[in-house]
Structure formats: C-alpha cells, structure tokens
Amino acid sequence: MPLSANNPDRTSWLHVDKNSDFPIQNIPFGVFLTRDDIITIGTRIGDTAIDLGALHQLGYFEGIALTDDIFLQDSLNDFIADGRKTWRAVRNRIADIFDSNNDTLKNNKSHKEIVLFRLDEIEMQLPVQIGDYTDFYSSMEHAKNVGTMFRDPDNALLPNWLHIPVGYHGRSSSIIPSGIPIHRPQGQTLPNGATESVFGPSKLVDFELEMAFITTDANDLGEPIPIAEAEEYIFGLVLMNDWSARDIQKWEYVPLGPFLAKSFATSISPWIVTLDALEPYRVAGPKPVKPQLDYLKYKGKKSYDINLEVAIQPNGAKETVVSKSNFKYMYWTMVQQLAHHTVNGCPVNSGDMMGSGTISGPTEDSYGSMLELTWKGEKPIKLKDGSERKFINDNDTVIMRGYCEKDGTRIGFGEVSTKLLPVFNKK
Amino acid sequence: MPLSANNPDRTSWLHVDKNSDFPIQNIPFGVFLTRDDIITIGTRIGDTAIDLGALHQLGYFEGIALTDDIFLQDSLNDFIADGRKTWRAVRNRIADIFDSNNDTLKNNKSHKEIVLFRLDEIEMQLPVQIGDYTDFYSSMEHAKNVGTMFRDPDNALLPNWLHIPVGYHGRSSSIIPSGIPIHRPQGQTLPNGATESVFGPSKLVDFELEMAFITTDANDLGEPIPIAEAEEYIFGLVLMNDWSARDIQKWEYVPLGPFLAKSFATSISPWIVTLDALEPYRVAGPKPVKPQLDYLKYKGKKSYDINLEVAIQPNGAKETVVSKSNFKYMYWTMVQQLAHHTVNGCPVNSGDMMGSGTISGPTEDSYGSMLELTWKGEKPIKLKDGSERKFINDNDTVIMRGYCEKDGTRIGFGEVSTKLLPVFNKK
Numbered sequence: 001m002p003l004s005a006n007n008p009d010r011t012s013w014l015h016v017d018k019n020s021d022f023p024i025q026n027i028p029f030g031v032f033l034t035r036d037d038i039i040t041i042g043t044r045i046g047d048t049a050i051d052l053g054a055l056h057q058l059g060y061f062e063g064i065a066l067t068d069d070i071f072l073q074d075s076l077n078d079f080i081a082d083g084r085k086t087w088r089a090v091r092n093r094i095a096d097i098f099d100s101n102n103d104t105l106k107n108n109k110s111h112k113e114i115v116l117f118r119l120d121e122i123e124m125q126l127p128v129q130i131g132d133y134t135d136f137y138s139s140m141e142h143a144k145n146v147g148t149m150f151r152d153p154d155n156a157l158l159p160n161w162l163h164i165p166v167g168y169h170g171r172s173s174s175i176i177p178s179g180i181p182i183h184r185p186q187g188q189t190l191p192n193g194a195t196e197s198v199f200g201p202s203k204l205v206d207f208e209l210e211m212a213f214i215t216t217d218a219n220d221l222g223e224p225i226p227i228a229e230a231e232e233y234i235f236g237l238v239l240m241n242d243w244s245a246r247d248i249q250k251w252e253y254v255p256l257g258p259f260l261a262k263s264f265a266t267s268i269s270p271w272i273v274t275l276d277a278l279e280p281y282r283v284a285g286p287k288p289v290k291p292q293l294d295y296l297k298y299k300g301k302k303s304y305d306i307n308l309e310v311a312i313q314p315n316g317a318k319e320t321v322v323s324k325s326n327f328k329y330m331y332w333t334m335v336q337q338l339a340h341h342t343v344n345g346c347p348v349n350s351g352d353m354m355g356s357g358t359i360s361g362p363t364e365d366s367y368g369s370m371l372e373l374t375w376k377g378e379k380p381i382k383l384k385d386g387s388e389r390k391f392i393n394d395n396d397t398v399i400m401r402g403y404c405e406k407d408g409t410r411i412g413f414g415e416v417s418t419k420l421l422p423v424f425n426k427k
Numbered sequence: 428m429p430l431s432a433n434n435p436d437r438t439s440w441l442h443v444d445k446n447s448d449f450p451i452q453n454i455p456f457g458v459f460l461t462r463d464d465i466i467t468i469g470t471r472i473g474d475t476a477i478d479l480g481a482l483h484q485l486g487y488f489e490g491i492a493l494t495d496d497i498f499l500q501d502s503l504n505d506f507i508a509d510g511r512k513t514w515r516a517v518r519n520r521i522a523d524i525f526d527s528n529n530d531t532l533k534n535n536k537s538h539k540e541i542v543l544f545r546l547d548e549i550e551m552q553l554p555v556q557i558g559d560y561t562d563f564y565s566s567m568e569h570a571k572n573v574g575t576m577f578r579d580p581d582n583a584l585l586p587n588w589l590h591i592p593v594g595y596h597g598r599s600s601s602i603i604p605s606g607i608p609i610h611r612p613q614g615q616t617l618p619n620g621a622t623e624s625v626f627g628p629s630k631l632v633d634f635e636l637e638m639a640f641i642t643t644d645a646n647d648l649g650e651p652i653p654i655a656e657a658e659e660y661i662f663g664l665v666l667m668n669d670w671s672a673r674d675i676q677k678w679e680y681v682p683l684g685p686f687l688a689k690s691f692a693t694s695i696s697p698w699i700v701t702l703d704a705l706e707p708y709r710v711a712g713p714k715p716v717k718p719q720l721d722y723l724k725y726k727g728k729k730s731y732d733i734n735l736e737v738a739i740q741p742n743g744a745k746e747t748v749v750s751k752s753n754f755k756y757m758y759w760t761m762v763q764q765l766a767h768h769t770v771n772g773c774p775v776n777s778g779d780m781m782g783s784g785t786i787s788g789p790t791e792d793s794y795g796s797m798l799e800l801t802w803k804g805e806k807p808i809k810l811k812d813g814s815e816r817k818f819i820n821d822n823d824t825v826i827m828r829g830y831c832e833k834d835g836t837r838i839g840f841g842e843v844s845t846k847l848l849p850v851f852n853k854k
Contacts, residue, residue: 132598158681168595169686170596183649185771186651197587197591198720199770224613251591253684254585255684256593256595256680257595257682259594263771265648293615293624295626344614346598346600
C-alpha cells in the first residue's frame, strides 16, 4: 500500500500553523478523554484533535476491515495488533478525509461537531497499555561519557558494548503521559566516604532524553524475529524522559542493574508518530566500529533524522533549552534492538515499549542528561532566570521536544513535559 | 474475618489422598480451560478441580459481594483486586460447601456435573495476567555462592547486599505455566579466552529454584507502602523456575543486569496458594546480620516454612531429586521486598509478580541452581539413570515441588514442570 498520506503537497482544510508538529502528513495516534468524559482513540491535525471512534461510527472508514469498537478503547493495543496494512489504510483515509480537496466532512457541520475538538477540550492519556517495557543503552556518546566519568577514560566502553545492543527490563507501572507531575523519590544511598547507607530524598534527580518505539504482536515464545523483518513490527515512536535518581542508582545497581533509581517515573509524549510518517526522514545508521554478528547485520537506512531538545522551566520562570541532540546519533538501530531482544525467543507483543537509552550527541551541548551536561555536577548550567542547576530542583518542569524537517515539511512529536514535585507527604 | 477455612479438623466429602498438596485447608486459586473449552477461575480439592464460575452462577456465593462475572475470566486479576476481605470470604465459603458435614452440593448430582472436573479434563493456564514482574536476589547463601565463585570468597557479598533487598525488573511476556515446553535459547557469548563474541545455542542452561508472590492493587504513583501494611497486598505464592542461560548472562549483564539470559522463559506453578492458607506455617525470618534502615524493619513472623525440591527427569527416564531447600532460608522477607520496591513511589498493581531469587540453603544439597550444585560444572551430578549433568540437557524436564507440613496437615503447591526442547528451528 503506498503512503499517500505522506504526499508533501497535500494540505488540509483544518488550520495548521506553519511551524506545527502536526501537519496532515503526520497523523499520529493517541488516546484522549473528550469533554463528555468519553475515552477514545484519536489523531491530531494542527491544533485540532480528531475522534476516530466517532469518525468510524459515522462511516468514514467504510471499506477498511475494522471491528466496530476498534477506536472506542482506552488503548491502541488492539488497533496496533491489526498490523501495518491496517495502520496504513487508516492513515491514508484520514489524510483523504481532511484533504483541502475533500468537502465531505468539511461541509457537514453536525459531523464536525461530533468529531473535532480543541486541544483544551481533551485530556491526553497513555496511548498504549504497556505490557513490557525495555530500555536500551544504545548511544555510544552516552555510554562513553558514563564510562569516562565513573570508570576509565581510556577504556570508556565496556567490553560487550560494541557487540550487543545492551538493554534491561524497565518498570511498566510507572510510565505516565506528558503533563502528570511526579514526586522526588526517596530511597537508600551511600554518602561519599560512608560505609553505612542512609535513607532520604534523592539529591541527584536527573532526566534522560530518549525516544521509545511501540511494537505490534511479533512472535511466539521461542521464535526469534529475523532482523530483515523487524521493521514490520514497529508501529511508531514517542519521546521519553527516563527519570533517574543518580545517587540511588549508584548504590543499588551492582550486580543486577538499575531498579528503584528508574522505576519512580518514566514520562512519554502522548502522540505516537508512525514509522510511516517518518519515512521521508530516514538516514543511514552509523558505521559499525567493530564487526557485528550476522543476526545484527541489516541493509538500508534504518535510522531517522529527528531533532531533539530538552528545556528546564523553573517554577514560574521562563524555560531554558539545555540540550540539543538528534535520534540519528544512536549507534544501535531499532531493528538491531528488536532482533537482539527476540534472538533468545522472548515474545514481543502489541503495546510493548522499547526505549533507546539516553541520546547524547558528540558535542557538550548535545548530551542527553544533566549527569553529562554538568559532568557529575562539576560544571553547573546557568538558566535564563539566573539560577544554576547541577541536577533537577523541586518544582522544575522538564520539557522534551522532537521534530523532523525536510523540504518544507515538518513532522513532530509535540512534547513530553513533567513537573518534579517535592517528596510525597502523606496527609 | 476468621480463617475458618484453615480449621485442621475439617474434612471434605471430596476424596483427598493422604499426601495430597490440596486438602480442604488449602483452597488455592487458578485459571483453567474446561472440557467444553470454557475458561474459568477455579480451585482444587484433592484431585478434583472446581469451577468457581459455575458455582457462582448456581448461587453458592450468595451473600458475598461479587460481580456476576468475577470468576468467568481468563485471569484472577479482578478477583485479586477485590482485596483480602473478599478472598477470605470466598475461601471460607468454599471450605463450607465442600465440608463433610454439608450435603447441599454433595447431594445435588446435576450441580456437581457442572462444577466438578477431573484433572485430566482441564488445562491449567497462567493464573494472572502479569503486568510487571520483579525478581529479587534475597537468599544469602545463593548470593554468597555466586560471589565466591565469580568474585572474591573473602568478600562474597557485595557491599549493598546486606542493606538492600537487591532486585531487578524481569520480562513478563515469557512467563508460562507448568507444562509448557521451552526451547534452548540462542544468543551471544564470549568463549573463554576469546576477545570476540560468538552466536549460538546457550551451552549452560540452568534452573533457579524460586517462589514468587502475587500482589493486589497497592498504591498510587508516588506513594510508598509502609512495611507494616505490606502483607495486606500479598495475595499468595507460586513456585517459580527462573530459567537462566549462564553463558549469555556472563557476557551481557554488565552494567545493566540480566536480560536475554533470563527472558526466554520463566515457569510458574498454576495454583496460587494464598497467604491465608500458609498462615499456620509462619516462621520468623532470619536475624539481620547488619542493622537495617527503619523502612525495612518489621515485627512478627514474616517468613514461611515451605519445603522445596528440584528434580531432573531425562527423556523417558526416572527423575532424580537434585536439591532440597526451604523458603525460610530467605534473608529478605516478602514484606521487606514490597516495602523496598515501593519506597520510591513505584506503583504495584493487581497481578504483579515478585520472585524471591534463587533459594539456596546452607548445605551443598540445598542449593537452588545447577551453577551452585555442580559448582560451575566442576562437580557434575549423577542421575539415577547413570548419566551426569553439569547443566540442563536437551529434552530434560525440570520439576519443582513445594509443601508445608505441620500437625498432620499438609498444604502444597503441586509442581512446576518444564521440558527443555532443543534450539528452535523454523520449518
């Protein structure tokens, strides 16, 4: 099926600002609560949210094989399980319905009243019910920075790093959509020079700039996914802030990896941008520094040129952009991550989420965490309001944004924005 | 509500063998497919499976606040979410219905035909849809054995081990019930002395003898569970075999912990034995070797005296018991694990599963893995058929069993039995 929705010449009868992340070429998928407290699957063009459940009931998806309630759900899991052919047919149809040359819905006032919402009339939810969440560690600059800081600058990468897309299982229950505030976590840490650990609020709360992909049902227990097929099972991408408590992490992570240092919150942007929408922004992944085993070898362009930035907004003040990075800096690509994840027969299901790991670029202003940007806090960052940050303060909001741009078309992710509240106190 | 179901003098009108794990004092919960291909929640007395969905439809739970379809589900999640008061009321009622002194169902032939099944008429399923699965590392003997083998015998425990119930996030999608065969996983390993990794079948597939507890909805994002309340959120326990590929694990696990070495399969026994049923078998947990922080301090007996054993059955041969251990050997108790897991505000939901970690006892025949039993393969184990094992061979079946016994009453878990098939080959 051709990706007619990607036609760069197409315009919509819905208003789209010049710098919008959501032109008619995007058509992301999300879940929202409407003004009538109904939960539905939707998309977005410009600043208009579109209720796909209502569109479907009104017959606008006629001819596409969809169950009646496929969009009247509180998650995209079932729709994603329908597979790529269905995603494409629906996305192409949405492009047609909202095309400037199509008057059918445009001229139907009563239908428009049911289907269209202003953004302030809806409340975005988590787009998928995440069964399993995996986080990789696939940016070489990030791995080198961490290795240089905490181990050996001359051997910054661990021996396995260039051979394996290193990853670990994360906690699904604490994944939240943009806009939900979190509390500074408490936990155990070992103060510098101490031999006994102490309990208290984390003093080193950090963000990690990541992106994550959402999968469809891919394989049964025991059956690996060949790398040449892996892309078929990726629905789309979101921005992700992998909140991290560095002091808790340092004390707990040997030998089984990060646990409570990460599981207090992971924030994602609410609109899943499909791989199809990102098609024009494909770029080659980085050349391997070392030979890779056959099951990790792939052909073609499997990375994407996605501009990323992180801003910190102190309470009541203006935001300051503290990092500008790009998804294309990832050393290991998504198809390699997915092939590796399943090579042992581990099943991947619709709604699973896989994070990239912190995406750090080659320059100091492109690092994806405060740990790296301030080099363990040794070089604090100055914000526009005159204050300084080594890590994230109470009542700071961390905002991440991402977009692709080429030949005058911009496809974006919107943002993931999360406020860090002080430690939770039971009333 | 009193635990009348625990009355040791009670007998059932259903036949129960003297050594059965499932006397009327047990009343575990599980999910099964019936001869009519209907999926339902059930319990078991002796060798009779009982369809709770049918019992409920026939009115036997009158007076207990239950939704009509609470047992007509493919998982126990909703029932578990109803909370401890409901679990107790239902368990007590089941004890009454099947009590030798109660003729109501006993004398109703048509009801019995609908409600009762022989074990060979049903197929046990996973009892819960597991949202998040966490695995701890809470047996001191196991941690010491691993530290002695791979690090330093004089400092076998890592610095954090006596301070933190160390744990990590596991993979939910590859958790399977007893009886489902698995394939030997393939993956990357670094052969001894090599500098480049290779791909192929794991040569060191191992079991880990564990138990796991299933939780109910416990807390919202940001809100820790105080240790004094933790027990309220534990529904019950199962046996768990945390399948492990030691060679894959060794190469991949630094710095983010075990990943593909574990995610190819985790097997559990299908009947969840409630904490209520285990009440008579409470014992004190071990005395702390070092002081523990306040949020990990508890009062009362929080461990359980559960006898455990592991057997290996080569294809077509008799089984050999290779380990006898006990749940009471755990250094960190379940309430400590749950309090620690949530101290950072991580939400715990109905159907989450938390594994104990390998349960090794103090003697060489009580170790909970082949790694320890054969000391890295240096001391192979002799099986009854004359063959030897360093690790698990293709077509071996690994069987774990567990039971409590006191004053003539035995409460057991049945078994978790899993056959290891050769590497998966796509036809």
